[in-house]
Amino acid sequence: MYNGFINVLKPTGMTSNDLVGKLKYLTRTHLGEKIKFGHTGTLDPNAAGVMMVCCARATKFSQYAVEKKKTYIAEITFGKTTDTMDTYGQVTEEKEPGILSRQEIEDVLSKYKGETMQIPPKFSAIKINGQKLYDLARKGLEIPEIKSRKINITKLEIIDYSHPRIKIEVECSAGTYIRSLAQDIGQDLGEFAHLSLLIRTKVEDFSIEESYSIEELDFLIGQGKFTQVIVKPENLLSKYPNLVIKDECQKSYLNGMHLTQRDLKSEIEKEVLDSRHKVYNESGDFLGIGNLKKNYNSNYVLKSETQI
Known part of the structure; x- marks a missing residue:
């Protein structure tokens, strides 16, 4: 319900x-x-x-x-860095920020569009050896080496610039840390910087x-x-294509049996083979996520992955 x-x-x-x-x-x-x-x-x-x-x-x-892809409105303030990379941490470095031109900032922002590598902040929920980084950081314990991760930024634009702050809109892949992005942008501009405001405006649609x-x-x-x-x-789950199975095959499907094309009402689309699908019965009831893969005979079969 x-x-x-x-x-x-x-x-x-x-x-x-x-x-x-x-x-x-x-x-x-x-x-x-x-x-x-x-x-x-x-x-x-x-x-x-x-x-x-x-x-x-x-x-x-x-x-x-x-x-899912996320969209944010973020404000970056130049002049100081903090241990948490935002306004709530302890100041680690500070200096009077220089006057930057809008073009200088836009040139740096363009470097971060597309696929790049990013090192997450030490104050984050990422687990290393079973421990969350922010737990270690708050206790003042040694932080293990944090490996960089691939991220994808599809939109990065200035909304407003009023020295010493810029407000930007960021559309990015899951796992992108806007705090790290703010500090990295500052470093590329030769400035200390931290994230002073963050609002997530969208999760996908x-x-x-x-x-x-x-x-x-x-x-x-x-x-x-x-x-x-x-x-x-x-x-x-809109990014996954739909498949409809025959009602007489529903019980077998939910019990973990493999279904073949003859068990489906939908035609298998060649361009979406080897992928996840949203699976429905003939009445339109959502049954969950199924995986369409080749079996040992090189025939495509559907198997339940997650059921509602």
């Missing part, structure tokens, strides 16, 4: 886990039910904006939602304008309108 995702407007000062806990509290209080929730990737406590939260059986699909604040969710759940805020799980 409650399987799906919720587009939540996370406020500043709240962790991603805090947000999940708040939703559990609201549904338990208003509905008298213990419903499972999970987030689809962390958003810094000091950042605000869109968080897609999975609900009930849709928590199984959080791994696919994490992969889900925008901040369509998001629900905690106060709105509190009211709507209390009014018995919780289902109105839930997005169907398949709507967040």
Whole structure:
């Protein structure tokens, strides 16, 4: 009944886990039910904006939602760096910032468009040897070497520049750290820099304008309108093509059996072979994510990967 995702407007000062806990509290209080929730990737406590939260059986699909492209409005302030790379850390270096031209900044920003490598911040949720980096950093323990990761920035534009701050819009792949980007941009400009504001405005096609604040969710759940805020799980999996299986094959499919073309209502499209698909029955019910692969006879077969 409650399987799906919720587009939540996370406020500043709240962790991603805090947000999940708040939703559990609201549904338990208003509905008298213990419903499972999970987030689809962390958003810094000091950042605000869109968080897609999975609900009930849709928590199984959080791994696919994490992969989604994100869009941010970020403000970078020149003149100092901090240990957390944002305004909430301890200042590590400071100097009077130089006057930069808009063209100088745009030239540097152009270097980060497309696929690049990025070193995540030490204050992050990344795990090394089973420990989260921010736990080690807060305890003052030695931080292991952090390996660079491939990221992809598809949009990086100046919205406003008023010395010593620039406001930019960033559209990027999952796993991109805007705090690291801010400091790297500063270094390339010969300036100390840190992230002074961060708002996530989109997760793929889900925008901040369509998001629900905690106060709105509190009211709507209390009014018995919780289902109105839930997005169907398949709507967040739009990048995967559809396949329809015959009703008489549904039980076999859900029991882990391989299906072949004769078991499908859909024709297998040659350009999407060896890939994940959203799988439906003939009535249009979403059954989950299936994998289409070649078997040992080089015939293509469909196997369930994640079921709703």
